[in-house]
Amino acid sequence: MVRIVRSLDDFSSIDVKKEPDNCPIALKEIKITRTALKKLFMMAEAVNEHLGGIYEVYCLLLGEEDIIKDIYIPKQEAGTASINVSEENLITVINEIEENPINSKIIGWGHSHGNFSVFSSSTDDQNHITILNQTSNILKNNDQEIKFAYGLTVNIREELFGIVCSQYTCGAIFSRVGTFTIIDDNTEFDDEIEYHRILEVVKEKVEKYHWRYRSWKYRGRNHSFDDRNKMDDYFYDSRDFNERPGILDYYNFGDRDSEEFKKIDLYTLQDIISSKRIANELLKSNMFKLIAKRFGVEKFKKSLYSAVAKIREEIFDDIIKASD
Numbered sequence: 001m002v003r004i005v006r007s008l009d010d011f012s013s014i015d016v017k018k019e020p021d022n023c024p025i026a027l028k029e030i031k032i033t034r035t036a037l038k039k040l041f042m043m044a045e046a047v048n049e050h051l052g053g054i055y056e057v058y059c060l061l062l063g064e065e066d067i068i069k070d071i072y073i074p075k076q077e078a079g080t081a082s083i084n085v086s087e088e089n090l091i092t093v094i095n096e097i098e099e100n101p102i103n104s105k106i107i108g109w110g111h112s113h114g115n116f117s118v119f120s121s122s123t124d125d126q127n128h129i130t131i132l133n134q135t136s137n138i139l140k141n142n143d144q145e146i147k148f149a150y151g152l153t154v155n156i157r158e159e160l161f162g163i164v165c166s167q168y169t170c171g172a173i174f175s176r177v178g179t180f181t182i183i184d185d186n187t188e189f190d191d192e193i194e195y196h197r198i199l200e201v202v203k204e205k206v207e208k209y210h211w212r213y214r215s216w217k218y219r220g221r222n223h224s225f226d227d228r229n230k231m232d233d234y235f236y237d238s239r240d241f242n243e244r245p246g247i248l249d250y251y252n253f254g255d256r257d258s259e260e261f262k263k264i265d266l267y268t269l270q271d272i273i274s275s276k277r278i279a280n281e282l283l284k285s286n287m288f289k290l291i292a293k294r295f296g297v298e299k300f301k302k303s304l305y306s307a308v309a310k311i312r313e314e315i316f317d318d319i320i321k322a323s324d
Contacts, residue, residue, distance in 0.1 A: 026166035027139065027148050030178035032068040033185040036061070039071050039198060040154045042191075044112035046199040047078055048156065051208050054114040058083045060131075061108040061150055062097070066139055067183065068150065070104060072097065073201050077209035083111060084209050087130075094134050107137050108150025118153040118161035125163075127151070129173065132165045145169060150178070283318055292323035 040059070047057035055078040062070040074093045077084040097106055109131045111124075120128075132149040139146055147167040154160055162178030282288055292300040300323055 025141070026174040026176050027141065027146060027164045028176045028179055029066075029181055030068070030150055030152070030162045030164060031066055031181045031183060032152075033183045033187070035185050035187040035189070036063075036068045036070055037160070037182060038191070039194070040110055040112075040152065040160075041156075041158050042195045042198045043071065043073065043202065044114070044154050044156050046195065046202040047112065047206055048114070049199060050202050050206060051078060053080065054156070055080055055208075056083050056112050056114055057202065057206060058085055058111045059109065060093070060097070060106050061110050061152065062104040063107045064104065066107065066137070066148070068107060068152075069185070071110065072106075073198075073205050075205045077207050079209035080114065081116075082209060090130075091134060098135070105137070106131070106135050107148075108152065110150075110152035110154065113153055113155045115156055118155050118159045120151065120153065120161070120163050124151065124153070125175070128163060128165050128175070132167060132173070283322055288319055288322040297323055 043057055043059060047055045057073070057078050058076050059071040059073045061068045062072055072093070074085060075089055094106055097104070109127060113119075128149060128151040131151070132147065135149055137148055139148055149165045151163040151165065152160065153162070160180065162180060163175050164178045165173060165175050167173045282291070294300075301320060
């Protein structure tokens with residue numbers, strides 16, 4: 001069953017501005033076919049099956065007028081809390097789709113948060129503006145033209161969250177939490193066959209994202225397509241804190257026999273440690289000793305040294321001591 005998230009408490013960083021009195025109200029409705037929605041949830045599951053864990057994945061939303069009817073998955077590198085899409089590659093894909101004579105165009109973007117809650121992080125907001133700038137979708141509201149782009153977030157629990165970015169002719173941009181209209185398009189397809197088709201696309205287009213291949217200079221050039229801040233925003237957003245499982249609970253660090261804990265690799269560990277605040281939380285809970293035993297102390301320390309460029313804080317020494 002789809003759970004549509006609408007409350008302002010369910011997202012962390014969108015600044016919903018008040019529209020000027022002389023402007024039409026910014027767009028809010030998000031129209032999507034049930035087929036396209038199914039494909040989004042299938043994509044979220046497929047990336048996890050492909051990479052063997054809980055990963056994010058990115059797609060473009062295709063449609064006619066203002067109705068989302070399909071998705072397109074570009075080449076990307078997926079992480080447990082990040083997605084890396086080459087800006088040059090994305091713009092090339094956008095241009096190719098826009099020039100294609102079929103009756104579909106890019107009207108937004110979507111991505112999965114894995115098992116995290118659905119919301120829009122500050123990096124998501126930047127990505128949304130990039131899509132808005134690279135596309136030309138116009139709707140009329142009170143006889144005024146408004147440029148728009150959708151931004152959707154889903155997870156493997158089939159939760160759905162959306163933002164509509166509206167740009168007026170004066171150039172002002174406003175973001176509003178979307179309300180969904182799910183359209184029965186009467187498209188019949190075998191769910192199992194369609195899932196495996198999407199899985200094959202994911203296998204072709206999506207690779208695992210490893211920090212060790214990314215210099216700070218390279219990552220800076222791709223900042224607008226990186227969700228690195230999401231884990232901090234997610235775990236420490238107090239407004240919906242009670243509904244969000246903590247990082248420790250999510251990865252089951254307290255249970256060395258749990259399947260989730262056994263699946264964690266060193267790269268996932270580095271992703272987690274890359275947040276000073278989350279590392280501090282693990283430190284306070286004495287979990288680093290358990291983690292060190294899980295990997296072996298030497299491998300654990302080696303992983304920490306690989307992550308030190310991301311931490312760049314005094315807690316690194318404390319973590320080493322905690323694992324001894």
